[in-house]
Amino acid sequence: MLNPILSFSARRRMRSFRTMLIAAGYTLVLLLLAFFMMQSLMGSYVSIAAANAGVNAYAVLIVAQFALLVLIAPAMTSGAIAGERERRTLELLLVTNTRSFRIVAGKTLESFALLCLLIVCGLPVMCLTMLAGVSLFQILLGEAFLLAVAFAAACVGTLASALSRSTVLAAVLSYLMILAIGVLTAMPMILGYPQRITDVVYDTARYAELTPGGALKMISPVLLMNPGFALVALIQEETRVLNSYMEYREWGRILATWRMMDRAGCGTVALVSSGLIAASGFVLMCVSTLLVRPGKKHRKSGRK
Amino acid sequence: MLQIEHLTKYYGKFPALQDLNLEIGDRQLHGFVGPNGAGKTTTMRILATLMAPTSGTASVDGVNVVKNAHEARKLIGYMPDFFGTYDNMKCSEYLDFYGRCYRIGAKERARMTAQLLELVQLEDKAEEYVDSLSRGMKQRLCLARSLIHDPKLLILDEPASGMDPRARADMKGILRTLREMGKSVLISSHILPELSEMCDSLTILDHGHLVFSGSVENLSDMMNGNAPLDIRLAEGSGETAVEQAVTCLKELPCVTEILQEEPLLLRVRVDGGEDVCSAVLREMMVRGLPVCDFHRAPMNLEKVFMEVTQDA
Numbered sequence: 232m233l234n235p236i237l238s239f240s241a242r243r244r245m246r247s248f249r250t251m252l253i254a255a256g257y258t259l260v261l262l263l264l265a266f267f268m269m270q271s272l273m274g275s276y277v278s279i280a281a282a283n284a285g286v287n288a289y290a291v292l293i294v295a296q297f298a299l300l301v302l303i304a305p306a307m308t309s310g311a312i313a314g315e316r317e318r319r320t321l322e323l324l325l326v327t328n329t330r331s332f333r334i335v336a337g338k339t340l341e342s343f344a345l346l347c348l349l350i351v352c353g354l355p356v357m358c359l360t361m362l363a364g365v366s367l368f369q370i371l372l373g374e375a376f377l378l379a380v381a382f383a384a385a386c387v388g389t390l391a392s393a394l395s396r397s398t399v400l401a402a403v404l405s406y407l408m409i410l411a412i413g414v415l416t417a418m419p420m421i422l423g424y425p426q427r428i429t430d431v432v433y434d435t436a437r438y439a440e441l442t443p444g445g446a447l448k449m450i451s452p453v454l455l456m457n458p459g460f461a462l463v464a465l466i467q468e469e470t471r472v473l474n475s476y477m478e479y480r481e482w483g484r485i486l487a488t489w490r491m492m493d494r495a496g497c498g499t500v501a502l503v504s505s506g507l508i509a510a511s512g513f514v515l516m517c518v519s520t521l522l523v524r525p526g527k528k529h530r531k532s533g534r535k
Numbered sequence: 536m537l538q539i540e541h542l543t544k545y546y547g548k549f550p551a552l553q554d555l556n557l558e559i560g561d562r563q564l565h566g567f568v569g570p571n572g573a574g575k576t577t578t579m580r581i582l583a584t585l586m587a588p589t590s591g592t593a594s595v596d597g598v599n600v601v602k603n604a605h606e607a608r609k610l611i612g613y614m615p616d617f618f619g620t621y622d623n624m625k626c627s628e629y630l631d632f633y634g635r636c637y638r639i640g641a642k643e644r645a646r647m648t649a650q651l652l653e654l655v656q657l658e659d660k661a662e663e664y665v666d667s668l669s670r671g672m673k674q675r676l677c678l679a680r681s682l683i684h685d686p687k688l689l690i691l692d693e694p695a696s697g698m699d700p701r702a703r704a705d706m707k708g709i710l711r712t713l714r715e716m717g718k719s720v721l722i723s724s725h726i727l728p729e730l731s732e733m734c735d736s737l738t739i740l741d742h743g744h745l746v747f748s749g750s751v752e753n754l755s756d757m758m759n760g761n762a763p764l765d766i767r768l769a770e771g772s773g774e775t776a777v778e779q780a781v782t783c784l785k786e787l788p789c790v791t792e793i794l795q796e797e798p799l800l801l802r803v804r805v806d807g808g809e810d811v812c813s814a815v816l817r818e819m820m821v822r823g824l825p826v827c828d829f830h831r832a833p834m835n836l837e838k839v840f841m842e843v844t845q846d847a
Contacts, residue, residue, distance in 0.1 A: 235635035239628075246623040320619045323680070326583050327636035328608055525585045525604065 235329065236337025241344055250345065253307075257299055257349045261356040264288075264295050269359060289360040290466045293373050296353050297462055300346060300381050305405035307345055308388025311338035312523055313401040325525045335520045339389045346381035350374060369469050372498055376465055379505035380458050383512035384409065390515045393522040413459060419451035420460075420488050429487040438494070446495035447503065450488065456511050461504035463489070468497035536561050536688055536719040537582070542591035544577050544743075551577045553743045555591070559688075559721060559736075564714050566730030567723040568840065569740035575723040576616070578740070579692050582721070583613035595688050609637070612681035616693040618673045620665045626652065626676055627661040630683055637684035644683075651679035655709060671702030678709065689713065691722045695729065707733050727840040739840070763792075764812060766819070767828035768799045777801075780824050787815060802832065 244250055268288035312335070315321035324334055357370055391405035392398075428449050431437045441449075454460055467489075492500050537559040544552040552574040559565045569575050580586040582593055584604035593600045600607040621629065627648050634644035652658045655675035660668065668676065674694060681689060691710075695703045710720060710733060724730050730737060731751045739747040739754075747754055768776055777799065784790045784803055789811045792804035805811050812831075819826050 235632060239624075239632045239635075242628075243621060243623045318619060318621065319615070319617045320621065322585055322615060323613075323619045323633070324636060325585060326608055326611070326613045327633060328605065328638055328684075329636045330605075 234333055234337040234340065236324070236334055237340050237344070240338060240341040244341065244345060253303065253345075254349060254352050257303070258352045258356065260299065261292060261295060261353045264291055265356050265359050268292075269363065284363070286360070286363055286365060286469060288363065289357070289365045289369070289373070289469055292353070292357055292360065293377070293465060294462065296350070296357075296377055297380060297458070300349070300377065300384060301409060301458075303349065304342070304346055304381065304384030305388050305391070305402050305409065308339075308342040308385050309392050309395075309401035309405055310398045311342055311389045311401075312392040312519070313395045313398045314392070317397060321523070325523075331524045332517075332520045335389060335393070335516060335523050338392075339385050339516050339519070342388060343382050343385040346385060347378065350377050350381060353377075365469060368498075372468070372501060373465060376461055376501055376505045379461075379509040379512075383458070383508045383515075386512035386515040386519070387412065390519045390522075393519040413457065416453050416457035417459065419454045428491050432487040432490045438490075441494055443494060443496045443499065446491050447499060449491055450495065450500070452507065454488070455500070455504045456507045457504075458508055460492075461501050461508065464492055464497040464500040464504060467493065468501060536563070537565075537593070537595055537721065539578075539582075539593045540591055542578065542581065542593055543589050544574070544581065544586070545589045550743050552581075552588075552740075555740075555743075555745055557738055557745070557748060559719055561719055562714055562717055563736060564710060564720045564722065564734045566727075566734035566737040567721055567740070568725065568727050568730055568737060569723075570725055572742070573725075573740040574743040575725075575740055576692055577743075579613070579690050579721070579723060582690055583611060584608055585613075609684060610687045612684070612686035612689045614677050614681040614689070614691045614694055616696055618677055620673055620676070622664070622666045624665050625662055626657060626665055626668070629665050629676065630679055633680050634683045639684060647683055647685070651682055654682070654712065655679045656705065671698050671705070674698060674702070674706070675709065678706075682713075687717075687719065689718050689720045689722075691720065693723055693725075695724065703729070762831040764803045764805060764815065765796075765828070765830055765832045766801045766803055766826060768801075769825040769827040770799070772799060772825045776825055779822070780819065780826075783819055783822050783824060784815070787818060789815065 265288055268284060268291050270284075310317075312321065315324065315338075325331070354370075354374065357373065361367065361370065387408050388401070388405045391408055392401040395401035395404055431441060431449065537557070539555055539557040542552060542555040542557075543550070555574075555578060567575050567578070577586070581588050582595070582600055584600050584607055587601060592602075595607055595610045598607045598610060600611070624632075630648040630651060631644050634647060639647065648661075649658070652661050655678055657668075657672060657675060657679070660672065665673065665676065678691070678694065681691075695706050698706065710722065713720060722730065722734065727737075727739075731754075734751065736750050737747065737754060738745060766780070768780060777795070780801060781793060781795075784793050784801070789805050789807050790803055791806050794802040796802045803815070805815060816826070816829050819829075
């Protein structure tokens with residue numbers, strides 16, 4: 232039987248006018264971006280510069296979708312558990328035969344489903360970049376990354392919601408949590424963890440011998456969980472935008488990490504990173520389950 | 536059907552419920568009465584598996600609600616003192632959703648939904664949105680929700696609060712029907728007369744302690760036996776007669792309290808039964824006091840409730 236919380240919440244969500252507005256707004260923003268980025272492709276002939284503009288459009292659209300999802304997800308997911316608390320329906324769910332994990336999973340997947348809807352709305356716009364030579368694989372890789380980010384964002388939103396008494400508090404908390412996750416997972420690169428990477432990158436012989444698998448292993452798993460890092464890998468795969476900076480040795484460790492990423496294969500890094508982001512989202516969802524159990528009551532729903 | 540043994544719940548150091556023992560049989564409407572903070576909701580939340588007790592245990596039809604909560608939930612229908620409804624949702628969808636949460640099959644859900652909407656007299660509202668219903672209707676819909684999985688025991692926390700007299704009467708009618716259907720019902724309120732009209736038995740809680748448990752008749756009998764005596768002196772008796780009566784009563788060791796309700800009416804509490812009352816009357820007659828009326832003060836259930844809960 233399909234998770235009843237998922238189908239019930241999704242049905243309610245789709246009856247809301249706000250959902251339609253969000254989907255329309257999301258698509259409109261992407262369409263406008265695509266229009267401005269790819270205007271040069273609409274001429275009578277296609278130049279190299281125009282083709283480059285099309286490839287750049289892919290990067291812009293991915294970044295825009297990433298930013299929109301990160302902005303929208305907390306607002307969409309903050310009511311998942313906190314909303315049930317505010318309506319005082321959480322207790323009614325907890326006294327049924329539906330276990331806490333199913334409640335949390337249903338709520339998370341419902342929020343994720345809405346984010347998936349947005350990603351699907353953006354897919355035709357993304358496909359426009361294929362006119363400029365972006366491959367189908369690259370489009371699918373980008374979509375996989377966005378799905379992973381959407382799932383993780385939904386899980387963070389649900390966790391914030393499980394921790395909060397009100398929807399507004401949950402939304403604020405999830406923005407803070409997303410920011411904290413972004414900063415904390417970037418720490419290995421900022422704090423000098425990749426010193427050992429630097430040693431390899433600047434040793435020509437060792438760098439030449441390094442296999443893509445070996446290079447991937449040298450990148451910190453914590454860094455791979457950083458959505459920003461995965462995004463850079465994804466864009467680099469298509470646009471090679473970092474190539475011109477690859478010899479700036481004064482950038483030290485940051486540059487070294489990028490070069491290691493390049494050696495491992497940006498597409499592979501993006502894929503592995505997406506997988507890790509989704510997995511860490513799943514862990515957060517399990518943590519949320521611990522907060523949504525009979526007996527785990529918030530002050531507002533406590534004894535009279 | 537329901538057995539509660541030594542149930543105790545502490546919130547930090549505050550005792551919300553202390554050593555509660557209670558038994559409710561099959562097909563019984565049992566009232567749970569007490570002032571605010573008496574421990575009614577705490578008890579009900581423990582029985583509904585929403586809260587673990589500090590100590591003690593409770594079982595429904597032999598299933599321990601503390602150790603085997605998942606199984607116990609199949610036997611219990613819980614209706615809290617709030618609606619807990621969703622917007623953007625029709626009444627039939629609302630019931631169907633909770634039916635799915637109890638893992639009831641589609642055909643059975645459809646049958647139960649129709650049957651329950653008829654029971655709570657909302658069959659014509661099946662396709663209307665929940666947020667368009669009146670308070671009384673929402674309350675009845677919530678009652679239907681708590682019945683969707685055909686539980687043996689219903690736990691209703693102040694189901695008639697905030698309802699108008701008509702809606703209260705409807706709710707009482709539905710509860711009687713449920714008893715005829717073979718359900719046991721535990722229903723809480725802080726209004727004793729309201730419950731006494733419909734319940735077979737009552738439990739009165741105060742400050743987490745059980746102060747009475749038994750039938751409504753037992754409660755009235757018990758309280759009438761302890762009711763104060765109203766002693767009226769004859770019209771025209773002067774203040775001296777009243778003073779003499781008070782002096783006489785004060786000299787009797789069985790008299791515990793004397794209040795002058797009116798110029799010629801004394802309300803007297805005595806420690807004892809009918810024999811003590813007759814001894815008091817006899818003594819007053821011997822002393823030649825002009826007693827023209829001597830009887831136990833009538834007790835209604837509101838007074839009974841106040842009496843029972845004042846000393847706990």
